[in-house]
Amino acid sequence: MVWTRLFLLCLPLSAFVIGGWSAWRASLAVQRPHEGVIMLLPGALPPLHPFLPSSEAERQLVGLIHEPLIRIDREGRLGTALAEQWSWHQDMTCWFATPAEADQAEAAVKGQPVEKRATWDLESVRREGLSLTLRFTHPDSRVADDVLAVLETQQPQRLTFLRISSAPSQRAAILAFAAHADQVATIKRVWFDDDGSCEMVTTRSGLQAQQMLIDWLKPRTPMMPDITPMAELAGLLEPVLDFRLKVEARWHDGSAITAADVRATVDYVLPRPWPLFGRDAFRHIQSITQPAPGVVRVVYRKRHGPTLAAWTELPILPESWLKNHPQDFGSTPPPGAGAWSVTDHEPGKMTLKKDSAEPTPALQVLAATSPLQARIGLATSSFDILWPTESSRSWLKSDAMLELLNTPPHNQLMLVWQTESISDVAVRKALSLALDRESLRHQMPGGQARLHDSFFISGRWFSKPATPVISDLKAAEHLLSQSGWLRDVSGDLKKAGQLMELRLLIPEGNADRRRLALALGAAWAQLGVRVQISSSAPDRYVGDLRQGRFDVALVGGELSPGWDVLPLWHSSQSQGRGLNLSRVEDAQLDLLLEALDAEFDPLQVPRRAAAVESRLTELRPALPLFTDVVEMMVRSARFPGLAGLDSSRGITLRELLPATTLQSRPSLKLEMLAPK
Numbered sequence: 242m243v244w245t246r247l248f249l250l251c252l253p254l255s256a257f258v259i260g261g262w263s264a265w266r267a268s269l270a271v272q273r274p275h276e277g278v279i280m281l282l283p284g285a286l287p288p289l290h291p292f293l294p295s296s297e298a299e300r301q302l303v304g305l306i307h308e309p310l311i312r313i314d315r316e317g318r319l320g321t322a323l324a325e326q327w328s329w330h331q332d333m334t335c336w337f338a339t340p341a342e343a344d345q346a347e348a349a350v351k352g353q354p355v356e357k358r359a360t361w362d363l364e365s366v367r368r369e370g371l372s373l374t375l376r377f378t379h380p381d382s383r384v385a386d387d388v389l390a391v392l393e394t395q396q397p398q399r400l401t402f403l404r405i406s407s408a409p410s411q412r413a414a415i416l417a418f419a420a421h422a423d424q425v426a427t428i429k430r431v432w433f434d435d436d437g438s439c440e441m442v443t444t445r446s447g448l449q450a451q452q453m454l455i456d457w458l459k460p461r462t463p464m465m466p467d468i469t470p471m472a473e474l475a476g477l478l479e480p481v482l483d484f485r486l487k488v489e490a491r492w493h494d495g496s497a498i499t500a501a502d503v504r505a506t507v508d509y510v511l512p513r514p515w516p517l518f519g520r521d522a523f524r525h526i527q528s529i530t531q532p533a534p535g536v537v538r539v540v541y542r543k544r545h546g547p548t549l550a551a552w553t554e555l556p557i558l559p560e561s562w563l564k565n566h567p568q569d570f571g572s573t574p575p576p577g578a579g580a581w582s583v584t585d586h587e588p589g590k591m592t593l594k595k596d597s598a599e600p601t602p603a604l605q606v607l608a609a610t611s612p613l614q615a616r617i618g619l620a621t622s623s624f625d626i627l628w629p630t631e632s633s634r635s636w637l638k639s640d641a642m643l644e645l646l647n648t649p650p651h652n653q654l655m656l657v658w659q660t661e662s663i664s665d666v667a668v669r670k671a672l673s674l675a676l677d678r679e680s681l682r683h684q685m686p687g688g689q690a691r692l693h694d695s696f697f698i699s700g701r702w703f704s705k706p707a708t709p710v711i712s713d714l715k716a717a718e719h720l721l722s723q724s725g726w727l728r729d730v731s732g733d734l735k736k737a738g739q740l741m742e743l744r745l746l747i748p749e750g751n752a753d754r755r756r757l758a759l760a761l762g763a764a765w766a767q768l769g770v771r772v773q774i775s776s777s778a779p780d781r782y783v784g785d786l787r788q789g790r791f792d793v794a795l796v797g798g799e800l801s802p803g804w805d806v807l808p809l810w811h812s813s814q815s816q817g818r819g820l821n822l823s824r825v826e827d828a829q830l831d832l833l834l835e836a837l838d839a840e841f842d843p844l845q846v847p848r849r850a851a852a853v854e855s856r857l858t859e860l861r862p863a864l865p866l867f868t869d870v871v872e873m874m875v876r877s878a879r880f881p882g883l884a885g886l887d888s889s890r891g892i893t894l895r896e897l898l899p900a901t902t903l904q905s906r907p908s909l910k911l912e913m914l915a916p917k
Contacts, residue, residue, distance in 0.1 A: 277592075277603040278879065278898060280626035286591055286608045289574035289583070291556040292515045297648050297871040298628045301894040302606070305581035305593060306574075307556035310484050310503070310537070311549075313802060315887065315896060317701045319549070319843055323498060323557060323578060324484040324537070327549070329841045330364065331380040332540065333388065335397035335476045336372050336429065336444055346373050346395035353391060361388055373397075380480045380544060380841050389476050398444040400429065402471040403451065409437035414461045418454060429477065432542050435524060440542075442477060479527060480544055480841075484537040484552075492559050493582045493596075500531035500538070505560035518802055519551020546841040550803025595898075602901050604894075625879040626897070629872060631687050643874045644883070649700070649891030650691055650868035654797045656761075657863045660825045662792045669861040671720035672743075672793075676764050677712040678866060684757045690867035696810075696857045698800045699868070700890035703847040705854055717768060734769035742771045746791035749776040754795050761795075787817040789824055796822065800868065804850050807834040810862060823862035830856045 280298075287299035291307045294300035311327060314320030337343040347368050362378040373392070377384060407415060412433060419428045419441070427450075430442040443450045447470025454468055490498050507523055517523070525543040532538050541548065558575050566575070574583065581604070585592040589608045595601040607624075627643070658669050682690045693699060694710050721727075725736045734741040745761065747754040755774070762772035777785045786794060808814050811834050814821035833856055837849040857863075875897065877883060882900030886892060 277605050278625045278901065279605045279607060279623060280628075281607050281609050281624045282628055283609055283630050286586075286589065286606065288570065290570060291558065291575065291577070292510055292513075292517070296628070297651075298873070300651075301648070302593070303556065304579070305604075305894055305898075306579045306583065307558070307577035308490075308579045309555050309557060310552045312553050313701065315890075317704070317890065319553070319702075321487070322553075323486055323490045325487045326485040328483050329380050329549075330481040330483065331377045331385060332374055332479045332481050333377070333385050333476045334372055334374045334429075334479070335389075335392050336400070337395070337397055338371070340371060342395065342397075343368055343371055343373050346392055346397065349391060349395055350375065350388065360384075363388070376481070385476070385478055393475050397475045399446075399473045399475060400477055401443050401445060401447045401450055401473050403439075403441040403443065403447070403454070404469045404471050405439040405441065405454070405466050406469075407437050407439050407466040408464075411458070411462050411466060412437060412439070414458055415439055415441075415454075417461075418457045421457075424453070430527065430542065432525075432527070447471075447473065478544075480541045482539040482541070482549065484539075486535045486537065488535065490578060492578050493576045496559070498557065498578055499560075500529055500536070501560045502557055503537050503539075504529035505563045506555065506557050509558070509563050510555070516799060518554035518799070519548065519805070521545075521808075522548035522551040522805070523555075544839055545805075546837075546839055546846075547801075547803040547805035549841070549843070550801075550805070554802050602898070604898060625876045626894075627874045629874055642876055642878065644877045646873050646875060646888060646892045646897075647691075648871045648873060649893065650693075650870070651800055652797055652869040653693060653698075653800050653865065654685075654690075654795065654867045654869075655863045655865045657786075657794045657796045657823050658861065659789050659792050659794070660823050660860075660862055661789060665724050666859070666861055667720045667724045668726070669864075671717040671724075671768070672765060672770070673861065673864045674711070674713050674717040674720070675768050676761070676864070678710050679712075681757065681760055681764070682867060684753075684760045685867060686753045689870040689872070691870055693865050693868045695865055696806060696854055696863075697804065697850055698802065701802075702843070703804055703850040705851065714767060721768065728769045732769050733771065740771060741769070742773060743792045744790075745772050745774050746782075746785060746794040747774060747776055748782045749778045758795060786822045789817075789822075794822070796863075804837055804840075804846050806853065807838045810834060810853075810857060825860055825862035827856070827860055830860060 282298055287295060287302065289299065289303055289306065291303050294303055308322045310322055310324045312320055312322040335346065337346060347366055350363075350366055350373075361384055362381070364376040364378045367374045367376070375385075375388060405415065416431065418424060419431045424443075427444045428441060429444065430440075432440045441450070441454075445453070451468045451470055455465065458465060486498055492498060507526060507529065510517055511520070511523055522545055525541050525545060525548070527540040527542045528538075530538045530540075557578065562575050566573075574586075576582070580597065581593045581595050583591055584594045584603075591606050593604040593606065595603075656673075658672075660669075663669055663672075678692055682688070682692060692710050694708060695705055697704055699707070721734065726734050726741060727736070729735050743765065745758050747758050755776070758772075758774045762774065765772055775791065785791065786796065808820045810821055810823070810825060810830060811819075812821070812826040812828075812831050813819065815824040815826055830853070833849070833853045837846070837853050840846055840849050873892075875883070880897060880900040882903050883897070885903075886896055886900060
């Protein structure tokens with residue numbers, strides 16, 4: 242997090258009086274609405290950037306103003322937002338040489354016995370021109386294979402997949418080729434990755450399509466990319482995700498939300514280097530259309546079940562506004578579709594009001610221009626919510642009227658073992674058992690961190706229950722001795738005369754990581770292990786991790802809101818090819834990760850996630866340590882409904898603001914369910 246630091250000023254009393262006690266107190270009286278909630282921020286007002294919040298306070302304000310299509314609800318399940326329902330389907334499209342052949346193929350499918358068609362979960366059969374598209378109620382390729390066997394008897398055109406290792410500068414030339422009159426009828430799909438490489442689907446043969454593309458690119462690009470014909474198939478399978486928007490969902494100006502807004506948001510965010518949850522999932526979108534009023538249809542080019550969770554973290558913005566701000570947001574925050582909107586904005590102060598039939602307190606956000614103003618505001622009960630800084634936390638905690646609340650975590654820190662260097666699982670287990678994570682927690686920034694002993698995010702319907710974190714130095718010594726590691730007369734741990742030394746990699750210039758690394762070294766020294774702390778410059782740190790130049794590394798990252806952990810642990814992502822920094826390679830783990838990655842049914846995700854978690858716990862490629870802690874302080878008396886809130890996953894402003902009354906949380910739990 243990037244915080245504007247709020248330094249305590251030591252001013253003499255005379256300066257305080259001369260500086261305008263009466264004027265400041267009078268301004269508070271004017272600013273405080275009778276029924277409103279006042280929140281004090283350290284530093285200037287945030288720009289309310291929906292995709293790049295600079296602080297937790299800004300992130301939570303954005304959460305009031307903007308809405309994703311779906312969200313994670315307070316029980317940790319998939320819940321409604323702009324959309325009231327979602328459903329997965331699968332399209333299978335075949336192309337034929339003539340309309341008559343397409344008609345015959347349609348008749349062949351519809352002519353199958355009723356009993357057979359019932360097992361297909363076939364939702365619709367649609368013919369458009371030379372294509373025949375079959376839609377299934379479930380994205381199950383095994384069912385599609387049975388149908389494809391029937392269609393292949395009708396001789397559909399073979400589809401060739403071309404992989405083009407192009408650069409971003411060659412994209413325009415490839416698109417021009419696909420749009421040319423000689424190619425437009427044969428090229429069915431064109432996909433680009435972030436690095437500029439391309440995949441193309443054509444009805445031409447592999448060699449023919451390859452040669453035609455080479456002839457086209459030669460005079461238009463200085464360097465010819467590698468063009469590789471890949472698989473040939475009779476039909477194209479594409480997962481389809483449908484969202485049904487809420488009828489009452491509107492932009493703040495009252496206009497309707499459409500698929501064009503969703504498509505414009507994705508197109509706006511993807512090219513920019515902002516931290517976007519589920520970026521890979523959004524990259525695999527083929528199209529976003531509106532087949533019916535209030536329906537958003539997303540067609541993907543790849544089967545990827547966790548893509549659903551990515552939509553929970555993408556605020557949707559109006560297409561019209563994005564067109565008028567092609568470069569950046571500037572000083573004007575974009576309009577949203579959330580329940581709250583900014584009704585007043587001036588230097589040092591802005592007001593948010595909720596669009597609700599019931600009277601709801603307004604939220605007035607003030608910028609603290611000095612710590613002295615914060616002290617005065619607290620002394621006069623003028624502020625209800627305060628975001629403390631490290632320097633102000635100590636004296637704020639002494640105020641009995643304030644209650645400290647944790648907000649939801651967003652980042653995770655873990656120890657990653659280089660499993661080729663430390664290949665013995667028992668040794669990795671022993672080194673983990675030697676760590677007292679409760680004590681290590683106090684080495685984190687401000688001594689604040691949550692213990693986190695899972696390879697998945699906590700507080701979700703698929704998360705494992707919290708379990709006690711165990712440290713046992715004697716058990717660690719026993720495991721090491723069983724593996725042949727014994728202390729010599731000087732107390733050093735050795736095996737066959739070889740001293741156990743660990744290269745602990747941390748990023749250079751990070752004082753917090755160095756402090757934690759020193760504590761880790763001291764803990765392992767009790768076993769007789771020598772630790773060498775190696776600092777890597779920012780421009781080399783990621784490269785050193787990918788190349789495995791460490792024995793153990795402190796690695797931090799953002800928590801994924803979903804269950805997409807395949808890139809972190811799959812064998813295909815090791816050896817510098819991806820994000821598997823531990824280089825763990827295990828066939829059983831690969832199968833479990835692939836099954837979880839292909840799971841589209843949220844009700845089945847807990848079972849598959851538990852299997853992955855169990856296998857990772859056995860293999861121990863890493864040791865999850867902590868998640869971050871960001872706190873806000875509230876005046877308890879202002880929120881009588883606070884006692885009814887579940888704070889185990891962290892409190893947000895969305896939950897806190899209704900707690901100004903005791904009837905803030907309905908007893909009925911609403912959950913978005915996937916159609917059966």
